[in-house]
Amino acid sequence: MLWEEYRQQYAEGYSYSQFCERLSNYQQIRQASMHFEYTPGELMMIDFAGDPLSYVDQDTGELIHCPVFIHCL
Numbered sequence: 871m872l873w874e875e876y877r878q879q880y881a882e883g884y885s886y887s888q889f890c891e892r893l894s895n896y897q898q899i900r901q902a903s904m905h906f907e908y909t910p911g912e913l914m915m916i917d918f919a920g921d922p923l924s925y926v927d928q929d930t931g932e933l934i935h936c937p938v939f940i941h942c943l
Contacts, residue, residue, distance in 0.1 A: 916941040 873889045884892065906913075919938040926933055 911943060914941055914943045 872893070873886055876883060876889060883889070906915075917940050919940045922935040922937045924933050924935045
C-alpha cells in the first residue's frame with residue numbers, strides 16, 4: 871500500500887523491489903521502537919485504528935463511515 875501511494879506521487883519512481891530494498895535499509899538505520907513500562911491497570915492507551923470502516927444502510931442506501939476506536943487498559 872505504501873508503494874502504491876508512492877507511485878501515485880512519483881509515477882516514474884522506483885520499482886516495487888527497489889522500493890522495498892530502500893525502505894528496508896531505511897528501517898534498519900532508524901531502528902525505531904517504543905517501549906512503555908507501567909503497572910497493569912494504571913494507564914489506558916487509546917487511539918483510532920487507520921481508515922474508518924463503512925457500511926451501507928439497507929433502508930436508505932447511504933454509505934455510513936465508522937471510525938474504529940481502540941483502547942487497552
